[in-house]
Amino acid sequence: MSVRGHRWRGVVLALGFAFLYTPIAWIVLFSFGGDAGESGHPGLSLHWYRALLENEDLKDAARRSLLLALLSSPLATVIGASAGIALARLERFPGRSALIALLAIPIFAPEVLLGFAFLMLFATLEALTGWPQGKGLLTLVIAHATLGASIVASVVYARVADLDRSLEAAARDLGARPLRVLATVTLPLAAPGILSGWLLALTLSFDDVVTSSFLAGPENTTLPMAVFSSVRVGLNPEINAIGTLMVSTIALVVGITFAALRFGARSRSGAGAGAAPARRGS
Amino acid sequence: MRRRLSLVDRLTIALPLGWLGLFLALPLVAVVALSFQGIADSIPPIRPLIDSLHGHLAVHATTRAFRIIGSDALYTRAFANGLLNAAMTTLGCMLVGFPLSYAMARAPASRRSLYLFLAILPFWTSFLLRTYAWMGLVRDSGPLNSLLMGLGILDAPLPILYSPAAVLLVMVYSYLPFFVLPMYAVLEKLPQDLLAAAADLGARPLHAFRTVTLPLALPGLVSGAVLVFVPAVGEYVIPELVGNNDTLMIGGILWEEFFQNRDWPVAAAIALVTFLILMLPAAALRRWSGASGAGRA
Numbered sequence: 128m129s130v131r132g133h134r135w136r137g138v139v140l141a142l143g144f145a146f147l148y149t150p151i152a153w154i155v156l157f158s159f160g161g162d163a164g165e166s167g168h169p170g171l172s173l174h175w176y177r178a179l180l181e182n183e184d185l186k187d188a189a190r191r192s193l194l195l196a197l198l199s200s201p202l203a204t205v206i207g208a209s210a211g212i213a214l215a216r217l218e219r220f221p222g223r224s225a226l227i228a229l230l231a232i233p234i235f236a237p238e239v240l241l242g243f244a245f246l247m248l249f250a251t252l253e254a255l256t257g258w259p260q261g262k263g264l265l266t267l268v269i270a271h272a273t274l275g276a277s278i279v280a281s282v283v284y285a286r287v288a289d290l291d292r293s294l295e296a297a298a299r300d301l302g303a304r305p306l307r308v309l310a311t312v313t314l315p316l317a318a319p320g321i322l323s324g325w326l327l328a329l330t331l332s333f334d335d336v337v338t339s340s341f342l343a344g345p346e347n348t349t350l351p352m353a354v355f356s357s358v359r360v361g362l363n364p365e366i367n368a369i370g371t372l373m374v375s376t377i378a379l380v381v382g383i384t385f386a387a388l389r390f391g392a393r394s395r396s397g398a399g400a401g402a403a404p405a406r407r408g409s
Numbered sequence: 410m411r412r413r414l415s416l417v418d419r420l421t422i423a424l425p426l427g428w429l430g431l432f433l434a435l436p437l438v439a440v441v442a443l444s445f446q447g448i449a450d451s452i453p454p455i456r457p458l459i460d461s462l463h464g465h466l467a468v469h470a471t472t473r474a475f476r477i478i479g480s481d482a483l484y485t486r487a488f489a490n491g492l493l494n495a496a497m498t499t500l501g502c503m504l505v506g507f508p509l510s511y512a513m514a515r516a517p518a519s520r521r522s523l524y525l526f527l528a529i530l531p532f533w534t535s536f537l538l539r540t541y542a543w544m545g546l547v548r549d550s551g552p553l554n555s556l557l558m559g560l561g562i563l564d565a566p567l568p569i570l571y572s573p574a575a576v577l578l579v580m581v582y583s584y585l586p587f588f589v590l591p592m593y594a595v596l597e598k599l600p601q602d603l604l605a606a607a608a609d610l611g612a613r614p615l616h617a618f619r620t621v622t623l624p625l626a627l628p629g630l631v632s633g634a635v636l637v638f639v640p641a642v643g644e645y646v647i648p649e650l651v652g653n654n655d656t657l658m659i660g661g662i663l664w665e666e667f668f669q670n671r672d673w674p675v676a677a678a679i680a681l682v683t684f685l686i687l688m689l690p691a692a693a694l695r696r697w698s699g700a701s702g703a704g705r706a
Contacts, residue, residue: 136516143509146505147527213422220418222426226426232433236639238643239660240643243663244680280425354538369538370542
């Protein structure tokens with residue numbers, strides 16, 4: 128490509144990433160300001176972090192969100208990984224197209240619609256059977272696990288579909304029973320996909336505001352719900368402090384995971400197992 | 410290659426199918442049923458569809474909810490607003506996302522995974538917080554207005570926050586990754602030798618782009634557009650936070666019917682109509698991609 132092509136590319140990339148990262152940079156910068164009001168000179172301080180530490184309601188909501196994410200994401204992972212493995216490994220089975228359609232719903236349907244639909248199910252079930260008794264952690268976990276399963280399934284499917292099928296066939300030919308093939312061949316090879324699917328389900332659950340608003344009820348405010356009701360009123364530097372903490376935690380976790388996955392892929396292909404997909408060309 | 414389904418296979422099928430059938434298909438059935446129900450002064454605030462009060466079954470289906478949303482301009486305007494806003498958002502994502510994906514895909518192979526990582530990372534940070542960040546950036550005394558006034562471009566701050574323009578800006582920002590990922594995936598696999606062949610045969614870059622790159626990139630463009638458009642139609646949080654009364658959309662009216670008016674059947678009817686509107690492009694995409702996939706294989 129010509130030099131002109133290079134320059135064009137550089138400009139587009141710089142503008143594009145500036146657009147993507149300016150808001151995140153603003154959150155971080157603004158969180159270290161002092162209590163000088165909107166116009167005053169923002170000195171560097173940890174004022175808003177201290178205010179955050181003293182806000183019991185927010186800390187409560189944060190704890191609840193963490194618990195919710197930790198309960199719902201493993202459930203989402205089990206359901207989603209099963210679906211992803213089944214769809215990638217079995218060309219034909221009864222209910223295959225129904226499963227694909229169901230998994231597509233959370234990706235396409237608007238959140239307001241899903242949150243409302245979940246609540247209508249729980250209200251109808253409660254009217255008919257007496258279960259579940261009201262809204263709360265249980266209804267939140269079920270809804271978040273359902274939405275997360277769809278994301279996990281698509282990530283795991285992509286990973287498993289890329290894998291070499293002959294490894295499982297070889298294990299079967301050598302007499303391994305289906306459960307053993309799954310546990311010792313398929314699952315370890317699918318592990319990077321399962322791990323990133325779980326992480327996605329975790330952050331999705333921790334971040335969800337709309338679905339949770341329908342299902343939480345008054346005593347189960349989650350962190351995003353608390354942030355949402357505070358932001359509705361206007362700007363609040365405490366939110367920037369929360370934002371900075373969340374952004375740095377997630378960047379750290381995602382960074383470590385990606386580094387670990389790349390390292391894992393490299394060492395495995397180095398060992399000559401030939402199992403890691405060479406497509407990414409790392 | 411086909412083998413009999415083992416017990417393990419059956420379990421990996423039955424678990425997701427059962428769970429999603431119960432907690433995803435059944436809610437939609439509940440919404441359909443609810444949209445034909447009447448309201449009542451009770452908890453829940455609906456009249457049962459079927460009751461057997463005097464020894465015989467009575468069905469109380471009504472089209473009341475659909476008549477309400479069909480007759481009141483508030484609802485039709487919200488639907489039109491939601492669809493228009495989603496269409497503009499999709500267009501905006503294409504205008505910003507296509508050059509970005511193209512530049513990423515044309516970068517040296519060693520840099521591509523870094524760029525991809527950088528494009529995905531914002532997607533992992535809280536969507537609510539990124540919307541909140543834009544509120545700070547575009548408010549009257551915020552950095553954007555200060556910059557424009559400092560440069561002498563503006564005399565008075567531009568009231569962007571709480572306007573349809575702010576809604577569009579934040580929508581494009583938030584939905585951009587959904588467009589860039591499928592677009593990039595397609596552009597990255599674009600065979601370079603085709604472009605080289607076109608150049609060798611005398612095609613100018615623009616001509617080659619139009620006759621080679623664009624047709625081959627079309628699947629990515631279409632799936633990116635659908636991935637943006639469909640969820641954008643029902644977006645609630647962004648218009649609520651950075652919009653005004655003119656930006657009341659489908660998500661907003663559903664929310665209000667449920668939380669403020671407590672009219673569950675009308676909320677269900679809105680949900681059902683939205684779902685039907687959205688299933689059309691999704692079904693069209695499936696047909697289209699199914700057909701082109703079969704053509705390729």
